Amino acid sequence: MRGQTSRQFHAQGVVLRHSEYGEADRILTLYTLEQGKIQAAAKGIRKIKSRKAGHLEPFTQVALYLAKGSGLPVITQAEAIRTFDALRADLLKTAYAAYVVELVDRFSYAEAENPLLYKLLVDTLVRLEGTAEPAVVIHYYEMHLLDLLGFRPELHNCISCGEAITPRDQFISPLMGGVLCPNCRQADASAWPVSMPVLKYMRHFQRTPWSKLEKMKLPAEVEAGLKPLLERYLTYLLEHGLKSPGFMRDITKT
């Protein structure tokens, strides 16, 4: 009896994605408060019209009981905490939410917990559901995700020479981790230009608490530069395997 209970564990998490497995099973990838990213099996979910099924769609925040066996943990009980129905009803917000969970999925490793990242993920989905300005929610998320992953970009001084950034157009380098002044532009051949208005908004998203950004309206011309820049910045880190500074340290040691 005692052995059985010790194999059970509880977790709360957000469903990042799922894949079908065999006739009736589904493998879920979740980001949990307790253990970071985990995979779990939901057995028989497609065969029986399980009440659990509706709770286990992507973005849903769930409380779970799981049983640890020889393979993946199996979900024995699932209860939705938030289902985000209003978010799902809006196509644009659904697309943004897919981007939000994909970044967490791609930047995180199995079973490396980060409670602040979990909180940012849940807060972002809640904000996205309630907002009329999804871009503001997303850019706050992107800048704070970079912080929590250890990639907070330096946006005030040139990352190469250390000079304070003056109000003219600059360059940005994800590889070096921040802004390069025009004199140091050649320090990273892959750096690309960033306009001063876009840089100012990046700083604003980086240092301003959410309570003060909530009502913000983002000028269309800034958004036209900011959206592709932040996506490109994050994609660059992922494509170059810079998933975490710790990971970089590990591979340069060997």
Ligand SMILES: [Zn+2]
């Ligand atoms: Zn410089």
